[in-house]
Amino acid sequence: MTPHALYRLVLVNSQYSEEEIKNLPLPVIREIVYRLMSVHLPIFVLPVLMVTWSRGQNLLFTIYALATSITLVHLIMLVKSNRRLLSPPLLLFICFILYVSTIMLIQKYTIFWSYAFTVGFYLLLEKRLSVIMNIIWVLINGSIAFYLFPFELALIYMLSLATCGFGIEIQSAILYRHEQNLKDLALRDPLTNALNRRAMMQELDKADALHKRYNTSASIIMIDIDHFKAINDNYGHQEGDTVLINFVATLSRRLRSTDSFFRHGGEEFTVLLQSTNLKDAASIADSYCELIRETHLSTKVAITVSCGVAEAKRGESVVNWLNRCDTALYNAKSAGRDCIKLA
Incomplete structure (x- = not known):
């Protein structure tokens, strides 16, 4: 069985x-x-x-x-319908209860399963919580070790557990940064660093859902740089790239904190304006x-x-x-450009 098939099965x-x-x-x-x-x-x-x-x-x-019993019911629900009876922290907590009780009442060398928990914190918890839990984990297990084992052995164990946790947190930071870079590559235009069409459709779907559920206003402004092809033809693509970069940098400084800015075509851009009706959006577009x-x-x-400029309407799709x-x-460009037109 290939790894991909195994992952698909899991x-x-x-x-x-x-x-x-x-x-x-x-x-x-x-997951x-x-x-x-x-x-x-x-x-x-x-x-x-x-044994018990x-x-x-x-x-x-x-x-x-x-x-x-709880974990079996949870497993059945998870496999059959993707429903979680136990959250990742709660699953870890159950493991912790079983782990401590086994150490204290059955077999003290079960404490060496603590290294698996260190890995589990990184893989199941968010980054900040993982760091906090690993620090607490070293202190708890260090206390147990000093109670169960000679001082020298307990000290070696505690230092090795702390080193393991530290190494995993370094790897976690590297992978987290790598993950963020991958997200940026998937959702941002490499030239201007504006959000791309994929990100635009995701944000428009969210805005449309909020509009339909809470009847909040939302508007979009489509912006086209006039005669951009002539700039490329007459002055070269490097000059065209400079215009695009400067345009994004200039307009980004004008955006409100709730606005989202996307490049979805060569010289075409869209701004999503949350909680903004058509009249206000028209005023903003004119200022642009x-x-x-x-x-x-x-x-x-x-x-x-x-x-x-267009405001969202109840009952219409994002595509419409x-x-x-x-x-x-198109009407603005047909009217002579350097102007705005309302849908």
Whole structure:
């Protein structure tokens, strides 16, 4: 069985696509580890359950039996319908209870499973919580070790556990940064660093859902740099790239904190304006035209823009919303450019 087939089997009924499973971003890795822990926990507990029963340790047997029952129900729900009875922190907490009780009542050398927990914190918890838990984990296990073992052995164990946790946190920071870089590559235009069309469709879907649910206003402004092809033809693509970079930098400084700015075509851009009606959006678009008109984006030619503006309507799709705005932009260009038109 190939690794991909194994991942697909583990992630049965999950929300992840084939592409995500193939690329294995951090959320998918976390889900795989979470599910594997859910599968193996009842298996690991079963032998301990039998030992406690044979020894007549009724209280401990009851704790293990209850934990086994909960994890089995959780596993069935997870596999059948992707529903979580236990969150990752709660799953780790159950593991912790079983771990400590096993150390103190059955076998003290179970403490060496603590290294697996160190890895589990990184794979199942968010970065900041993982760091906090690893620090607490070293202190808890160090205290247990000094109680159970000679001083020298306990000290070596505690230092090795801390070193392991430190190394994992360094690797975590590297992978977290790598994950952020991958997200930026997937959602940002490499030339201007503006969000791309993929990010635009995601944000428009969110804005449309909020509009339909809470009846909040939302508008979009489509912006086209006038005669951009002529700039490339007459002055070269390097000058065209300079205009695009300067345009994004200039307009980004004018955006409000709630606005989102996207490059979805060569010289075409869109601004999503949350909680903004058509009248206010038109005023903002007019200020954009004036800003670009007064800003020297190029040393070789004056730059202007045309804008189309559309407010979201109840009952219409995102595609229709975009099409209305695109039509308004076409009307602005047909009207002589350097102006705005409303959908």
